[in-house]
Amino acid sequence: MDHIKVLLMKFAAITITLFAIFGVFYEADFGELFLISLLVTGISYVLGDMFILRKYGNVTATISDFPLAFLSIWILGGMFFGNELPIITLSLLSAFFITCCEPFVHGYVANHFSVERHDLRGQNQLQTEFGEEMDATTLRDKAHDEEKNKEE
Numbered sequence: 001m002d003h004i005k006v007l008l009m010k011f012a013a014i015t016i017t018l019f020a021i022f023g024v025f026y027e028a029d030f031g032e033l034f035l036i037s038l039l040v041t042g043i044s045y046v047l048g049d050m051f052i053l054r055k056y057g058n059v060t061a062t063i064s065d066f067p068l069a070f071l072s073i074w075i076l077g078g079m080f081f082g083n084e085l086p087i088i089t090l091s092l093l094s095a096f097f098i099t100c101c102e103p104f105v106h107g108y109v110a111n112h113f114s115v116e117r118h119d120l121r122g123q124n125q126l127q128t129e130f131g132e133e134m135d136a137t138t139l140r141d142k143a144h145d146e147e148k149n150k151e152e
Helices: 002-025 030-056 058-081 087-112 136-151
Strands: none
Touching: 002 030, 002 058, 002 087, 030 058, 030 087, 058 087
């Protein structure tokens, strides 16, 4: 059930963005934009949320969502609309606004799914260092005490 909620959230964000940008600048067909939104949602969810987010974390997944959304919209827009409009410009603009919504989706995924992030350092390989805190007066007093002991 949580997967469906995430997919609906992503689909809503992508659909609203594409309808706003392609609808305003191109007056694109509703069915074509709906299909592009559906495909971009699926690609973004599988690659961005299920693979990159789980493996590398939120920041990397958000950064990678921009080129992923841009390339998906650019390729699909070129297939559906042809060269009738500046697809690259509209794809960049759409990818930017979609990427702005992604951290919220990633937060939901992180809270509702067991995101097992594989740290590059390995797990449980942390080391703790223990030491005594010394300041200048303690060091001076300690050196003075050692000199007294040597003299005696």
